[in-house]
Amino acid sequence: MYKVFINEKKLILSEKPEIVERNIAFEQDLQFDIAMDLLQNTSTKDVAIYHNDVEELWSKFQNHYQVIEAAGGIVINPENKILFIYRLGKWDLPKGKIESGESRDDAALREVEEECGLSNLQLLDFISTTYHMYHIKSQPVLKKTYWYHMSYSDAKTPIPQVEEGITKVEWKNKVEIQQDVEKSTFNNILLVLEDFLSNHDIS
Template sequence: MYKVFVNEKKLLLSKQSENLEKTIGYENAMTLEIALDLLENTSVKELNVFGEDIDGIWAEFRSLFRIIEAAGGVVNNPDGDTLFIRRLGKWDLPKGKMEKGESREESAIREIEEETGLRDVELVRFINTTFHIYVERNGDKVLKCTHWFEMNFSGEDTSKPQTEEGITEVAWKNTAQIEDEVFPSTFKNIKLIIKEFWDTRKN
């Protein structure tokens, strides 16, 4: 199963039909074009495309876009607070595009350190990959695949926003602050990864 966000709307690609607002059985590549058109140009907020060959559907879907790989992290301090950045008026997790020759892990650590000013972040484990679609100024349709890692930080707090990247604030948030302040002003894929991190931490 693959969950993709299209302008904060949800597209679910799955083997079986899921109970969402709209469901379409996969027939061919045109099915995916129709699904994207419905999410981009109508009031439909969540849509499921289903078919037995999920790997084939996903490969077909990816072929419609230019793929950008990115990596980032859910960084936690010894108090259990999580590090967030604020950019364009929204709370976000530190992340960025992978550079040529970098591993996902190397990229996640580099981007976190560049965007937040922290040093010596410790990688713990991979959490998951989120997907979202956007259109670049030149009209290219991009599928951004962001690989998320759990990170620990216990050093001196040298956090400072990378203003040249449009980041205006770096802040540690506890669980209550995340629910009250971050969730109302963030992206759905960020909520998804934070909740997934919380779920795994409980187990």
């Protein structure tokens, strides 16, 4: 199963119908655009497109749209807190576009360092991949973001990359995440946090 977010609404690609407002049996690529139209231009909150070979379905979906890849991280400090950025009224995790010729893990480290003003991060392990859609010059784009677990042991205070619209960078514990972040973040960020916290304990 794959979950793609479009304006915080959910498109599921799966092997069978799901518990959603609208299920579409896949027959042709046009149905991708029909699902997108439902999510963008109606009150429909979630749609599933299903096919007995979900990997083939996912491959067709990716080939139907322009794909941009990005990478970022969940960074843990010695106090066992997670690093968050605040941008455009939402809490987020640091991430950014993978440059030409750059590896995913190198891009993840570079983006976290640039957006948070830190260095000497240690890359630990891969967490998960999230997917969301947005538009460039009215054309839909699929953004794939690869997330990595990182650690930071220095005492330097993070500095927001203001030229990227980041106004705050803060370390947050579990209670602060529940009280602050979960109430004002994106659905794909909630997915990453869920994946990470299912295997890691934080304060």
